[in-house]
Amino acid sequence: MEFNVAIVGYAAGICSAICQFPQAYKVFRTKDTHSISLGMYATMSLGVALWMTYGFLIADMPMILANGVGLVPSLYTLYLTIRNSKAVKSQSK
Amino acid sequence: MEFNVAIVGYAAGICSAICQFPQAYKVFRTKDTHSISLGMYATMSLGVALWMTYGFLIADMPMILANGVGLVPSLYTLYLTIRNSKAVKSQSK
Structure with missing residues (x-):
């Protein structure tokens, strides 16, 4: 039986x-969300959207x-992270 | 000038x-790391490793x-998330 390379790709995608x-x-x-990096979620969501566009x-x-x-x-995670970071900023004013 | 599809793929990869x-x-x-999901980081790191293998x-x-x-x-994030979740568990014993 031949090793199917695509299986690795599918497993990665899943x-x-x-x-x-x-x-x-x-x-x-x-x-x-306070230990979540907003920079990460913004870049990652953009990346996921670009991969979908590329697809x-x-x-x-x-x-x-x-x-x-x-x-x-x-x-959804990005939205809550942005909302919470705004709330923290307005509290610290 | 032709639109280069690969640019979208590269942008996504970056x-x-x-x-x-x-x-x-x-x-x-x-x-x-306490608002970070261990399940996410475990699955995501596995995914990244599988994408690299697929590459x-x-x-x-x-x-x-x-x-x-x-x-x-x-x-690195996964390692710290695991370490902290273990520390929390041993404190709550």
């Missing part, structure tokens, strides 16, 4: 997509799906 | 690689580089 969920669930549950451009369905699925929880 | 740094720097500076298998240098660079800060 990890990239699902990894966003535990973090989004954690911030949904606790509303606590559309090269018509690669696994890439569109993996990144489309991951984008939703990633943007 | 975002994926550099997004790990602000988070690793933040946990390095504060040693605080080697299909001999794609940008994929190897982007994920190789991102893997280092990702593993």
